[in-house]
Amino acid sequence: MTKLLIKNGYVFQNNEFQQTDIEVNDGNISKIQNNLQINNQQVIDATNQYVIPGLVDVHVHFREPGFEDKENIKTGSLAAAHGGYTTVYAMPNLNPVPDSAEKMQQMIDLNHENSVVHTEQYSSITYGRTGDDLVDFSAMIKNGAKGFSNDGSGIQSAKTMLEAMKLTKENNTVLAAHVEDKSLMGNGVMNAGKKAESLGLPGISNLVETAQLARDIEIARETGAHYHVCHLSTKQSVELVRQAKKDGVNITAEVSPHHLFLNESMIESDNAMYKMNPPLRTLEDCQAVLAGLFDGTIDMIATDHAPHTDEQKAGSMMNAAFGITGLEVSLSLLYTKLVQPGLCSFAQIINWMSVNPAKIFKNEVAGSLEAGKPADITIFDPNQIRLVNKEEMQSKGNNTPFINHQLTGDVMLTIVSGKVVYQKNK
Incomplete structure (x- = not known):
C-alpha cells in the first residue's frame, strides 16, 4: 500500500x-x-x-439495486469522494428492499465491492419499507445494518412506530425517521402558502412533518429509543426537538443544506429543480433551522443526496420526482454561506459534518484524525x-x-x- x-x-x-x-x-x-x-x-x-477528518453523511441514496438509471453505488461513492466524504450511510428505498438477513448481506457485499468510500447500510424498518410488518431487527444488525429507516415514507401507524422503537431500544440501535403524515400530504409538490397559490401548484402543509414528529417524540419519550429525525425543515419542528431535548428524550436531528439556504421565495416558476421532500419552506423556517443548528438542537448536516435522471426532473413539478443531489457541493456551500460571512467557524462545520455524525452513529473509526x-x-x-x-x-x-x-x-x-x-x- x-x-x-x-x-x-x-x-x-x-x-x-x-x-x-x-x-x-x-x-x-x-x-x-x-x-x-x-x-x-x-x-x-x-x-x-x-486537513480534516473525512466527512460523514448519514443520509444518502445510491439507488442500486433497482434504480441504476439514477445512480449506482460506484457513481454515488465517487460523488461522495468528490465532496470530501469518506463515510456515508445509504438508505434502503431500493428494489429489492434490504429487509431480510439474506438481502442485507447481499447489500453489504454490493457496497463493499463497488464503493470507493465506506458505505454503511440502513435496513428498512418494515418489510417492503412501506407496510407495517417489522423486520427482524436483531438479524439485520448481525448481518451489518447500521440503523433502521423507511426513508421516503413516514410510518403511518402509531402502533407500528411504538413496536419499532421498542426494538430499537432493545437492540441499542438508531431509528432514522422520515416524518410525513400521508393523509395530510395529498398531491402537494411545494410548500403550502401564497407562493404555491401564485404558481397554481398544490401545497404541502407544515403539519405533514410536525404532526408525525410530535407523535414520534412522545413514543420516543415512552420507549427511550434513539430516535433520529431526518431532514428537519420547519420552525415548529425545531421547537419540538428543542423541547424534547430539554425534557431528556433520546432524540437527534439532521438538516440538509438546501433547507438552510433555499426557500420558497426563490421558486420563481414551476421549476422541478426546486421540488424536494420536505419542500423548501419559508425564509422564517430557514432562519429557525439555522438557529437550531447553531444552538445544538440540530446535531448534524446530512445531504439527503437524491439523484434523478434529467428526464425525471424535467417539466412541471406536478409530474417530476422529488429530490436534490448534495454530496458534491455541500462543503463548499457551507464554507461560502456560513464561514466566509463570519456566521460560524470552519471547526463548527467539521463538527456538524464529521465529528457529530460519527459520534452519534457510534462509528468509532470516523470523525477524527488520530494515530492508529x-x-x-x-x-x-x-x-x-x-x-x-x-x-x-x-x-x-x-x-x-x-x-x-x-x-x-x-x-x-x-x-x-x-x-x-x-x-x-x-
Missing part, C-alpha cells in the same frame, strides 16, 4: 487547527507531528489548506474559487439548483483507508 506524507497543512485535532504533518502507512495514520521527514513516501503539499486510526482524510482549500458545473459532477444526477453557482473553497483530495480516491483535476 502507498505510503503518504501530508506536509504543512492546517490539521484539525481537538476542535482546532494546527499546522503539522501526517504520515500514512498501511492504510492508517501512523504519525501526526511537526517536521516529519520525507522517506520513500508520496508527498502531498497541503500548505494553506485544511484509518487514514480517512479530506484536504480542503479555502481559497479555491469554484463554479459548480455538470462536467465536474461524478454523480449521475445533476438535479440541483446550485449548478452555475460560484462558491468559495473546494475539496482538493480525499483519502479513504490510506488510498487517494479523489484528487482535483485528476
Whole structure:
C-alpha cells in the first residue's frame, strides 16, 4: 500500500487547527507531528489548506439495486469522494428492499465491492419499507445494518412506530425517521402558502412533518429509543426537538443544506429543480433551522443526496420526482454561506459534518484524525474559487439548483483507508 506524507497543512485535532504533518502507512495514520521527514513516501503539499477528518453523511441514496438509471453505488461513492466524504450511510428505498438477513448481506457485499468510500447500510424498518410488518431487527444488525429507516415514507401507524422503537431500544440501535403524515400530504409538490397559490401548484402543509414528529417524540419519550429525525425543515419542528431535548428524550436531528439556504421565495416558476421532500419552506423556517443548528438542537448536516435522471426532473413539478443531489457541493456551500460571512467557524462545520455524525452513529473509526486510526482524510482549500458545473459532477444526477453557482473553497483530495480516491483535476 502507498505510503503518504501530508506536509504543512492546517490539521484539525481537538476542535482546532494546527499546522503539522501526517504520515500514512498501511492504510492508517501512523504519525501526526511537526517536521516529519520525507522517506520513500508520496508527498502531498497541503500548505494553506485544511486537513480534516473525512466527512460523514448519514443520509444518502445510491439507488442500486433497482434504480441504476439514477445512480449506482460506484457513481454515488465517487460523488461522495468528490465532496470530501469518506463515510456515508445509504438508505434502503431500493428494489429489492434490504429487509431480510439474506438481502442485507447481499447489500453489504454490493457496497463493499463497488464503493470507493465506506458505505454503511440502513435496513428498512418494515418489510417492503412501506407496510407495517417489522423486520427482524436483531438479524439485520448481525448481518451489518447500521440503523433502521423507511426513508421516503413516514410510518403511518402509531402502533407500528411504538413496536419499532421498542426494538430499537432493545437492540441499542438508531431509528432514522422520515416524518410525513400521508393523509395530510395529498398531491402537494411545494410548500403550502401564497407562493404555491401564485404558481397554481398544490401545497404541502407544515403539519405533514410536525404532526408525525410530535407523535414520534412522545413514543420516543415512552420507549427511550434513539430516535433520529431526518431532514428537519420547519420552525415548529425545531421547537419540538428543542423541547424534547430539554425534557431528556433520546432524540437527534439532521438538516440538509438546501433547507438552510433555499426557500420558497426563490421558486420563481414551476421549476422541478426546486421540488424536494420536505419542500423548501419559508425564509422564517430557514432562519429557525439555522438557529437550531447553531444552538445544538440540530446535531448534524446530512445531504439527503437524491439523484434523478434529467428526464425525471424535467417539466412541471406536478409530474417530476422529488429530490436534490448534495454530496458534491455541500462543503463548499457551507464554507461560502456560513464561514466566509463570519456566521460560524470552519471547526463548527467539521463538527456538524464529521465529528457529530460519527459520534452519534457510534462509528468509532470516523470523525477524527488520530494515530492508529484509518487514514480517512479530506484536504480542503479555502481559497479555491469554484463554479459548480455538470462536467465536474461524478454523480449521475445533476438535479440541483446550485449548478452555475460560484462558491468559495473546494475539496482538493480525499483519502479513504490510506488510498487517494479523489484528487482535483485528476
